[in-house]
Amino acid sequence: MHFSEDELKNALQRKDPGEGFTQRVMARVEQARMEEKPAPAAKKKANGASTAWWKLRPAWIFAVAAVLFLSAGWAGYRYSEYRHGEEMRIARANQQRLQKEAEAARDQAVLALEIARAKLNHVLQQAQFPADRNDRIRRQRL
Amino acid sequence: MEQQARVEDDGMALALGRSVQGDSHAFAQLVRQHQGMVFSIAYHFLQDRSLAEDLAQEVFLELYQNLGAIQSPAHLTYWLRRVTSNRCIDHGRRKLRRRELAMEDAPEPVASGATSDPLLLERLQQSLAGLPEKQRMVVILRYQEGLGPAEIAEVMEMPLNTVKSTLHRSLADLRKTLTRRIREVRYAFF
Numbered sequence: 077m078h079f080s081e082d083e084l085k086n087a088l089q090r091k092d093p094g095e096g097f098t099q100r101v102m103a104r105v106e107q108a109r110m111e112e113k114p115a116p117a118a119k120k121k122a123n124g125a126s127t128a129w130w131k132l133r134p135a136w137i138f139a140v141a142a143v144l145f146l147s148a149g150w151a152g153y154r155y156s157e158y159r160h161g162e163e164m165r166i167a168r169a170n171q172q173r174l175q176k177e178a179e180a181a182r183d184q185a186v187l188a189l190e191i192a193r194a195k196l197n198h199v200l201q202q203a204q205f206p207a208d209r210n211d212r213i214r215r216q217r218l
Numbered sequence: 219m220e221q222q223a224r225v226e227d228d229g230m231a232l233a234l235g236r237s238v239q240g241d242s243h244a245f246a247q248l249v250r251q252h253q254g255m256v257f258s259i260a261y262h263f264l265q266d267r268s269l270a271e272d273l274a275q276e277v278f279l280e281l282y283q284n285l286g287a288i289q290s291p292a293h294l295t296y297w298l299r300r301v302t303s304n305r306c307i308d309h310g311r312r313k314l315r316r317r318e319l320a321m322e323d324a325p326e327p328v329a330s331g332a333t334s335d336p337l338l339l340e341r342l343q344q345s346l347a348g349l350p351e352k353q354r355m356v357v358i359l360r361y362q363e364g365l366g367p368a369e370i371a372e373v374m375e376m377p378l379n380t381v382k383s384t385l386h387r388s389l390a391d392l393r394k395t396l397t398r399r400i401r402e403v404r405y406a407f408f
Contacts, residue, residue: 079342079396081361083335087342088362093257093271098249100271101278102242108279 230291238285245285249278252295255363256302262358263306265347273309277302299363299373303355310351345395352376353388360385 129136230251236244256277260270280301281288288294346354352374359365359373371381 078393079338083338084342084357084361084392085364087339087346088258088262088358090254090258090362091261093253093274097253097257097271097274098246101249101253101275102246104275104279105242105245105282108282 227291230294234285234288234291234294238288245282248281248294252298253278255295256298258362259299259302259355259358260306262343262346262362263303263351263354264309265343269309273302273305277305296373299359299365300375303359303374307351307355310354341396342392345392348395349388349391353384353391356381356384357388357392 230248233244233247233251237248253274257270257274260273260277261267264270264273277298281294281298284297288297346357349357355374356370359370360367365373367378367381367385370376370385371378374381376384
């Protein structure tokens with residue numbers, strides 16, 4: 077399908093925006109002028125603050141990530157400290173238990189030796205009296 | 219003719235100078251002088267009268283806020299074309315264009331050009347609306363504003379060769395779309 081440049085120009089010829097366009101533009105300009113007047117510095121500052129936060133997003137993300145990383149590291153260190161303390165406590169308790177057991181065994185051994193000594197003394201005493209009597213009997217037989 | 223143009227230019231320069239100093243009547247004169255151009259670029263691009271008017275108003279508002287940067291009437295025209303085309307392209311990218319064609323949104327019948335086929339012109343406008351944003355704007359600046367490729371390149375901040383190839387491709391796409399539309403109409407009737 078062919079069309080000439082004139083036809084394209086005709087299709088795209090300028091159009092009038094209609095009655096009152098200029099007045100509507102001027103009304104918007106007036107409105108903008110009125111909005112601009114009160115404390116432009118404060119408005120700028122408020123805008124700046126909101127956009128500054130948005131612009132500093134990477135810094136915020138980095139800061140949050142750093143805080144999380146440091147918190148995780150600190151928590152890990154605290155946990156390892158706790159584990160080490162627990163292990164030491166258990167080792168100490170074991171040592172104390174073994175020491176008590178050893179002391180009890182020593183006491184038992186001492187008691188056993190005491191009993192053995194008493195028994196031996198008793199046997200020795202018993203053994204001395206009959207020896208005398210045996211000697212008399214043996215002499216009588218001779 | 220040339221003298222009249224020079225007088226108009228002088229009048230514009232005067233109005234521009236007074237607008238910069240805060241004269242709202244002078245600014246209204248500037249708006250009246252350029253409203254047809256700004257509105258038509260937006261209208262042909264968006265194919266929606268109310269959106270085009272809204273966009274044109276925003277462009278003039280931006281002009282008011284940047285009056286200090288405008289150096290001459292020629293610079294003003296260039297500035298308005300550039301801002302309008304940028305805003306149109308941004309708008310087109312932001313929003314998926316609504317294809318519902320209510321009566322008031324339908325392209326207006328062409329007043330002049332009695333030798334042209336009104337149906338063809340309407341189809342041309344509809345086919346233009348189907349082009350990608352940059353292609354559409356290049357065609358509008360070329361055939362509505364009558365700008366040369368170098369001027370279009372300056373307004374749209376594109377390399378000259380890109381403008382030329384875009385224009386060539388746009389016309390080819392327009393022909394293709396138009397042929398397809400007319401075939402569809404033929405099949406619908408016969």
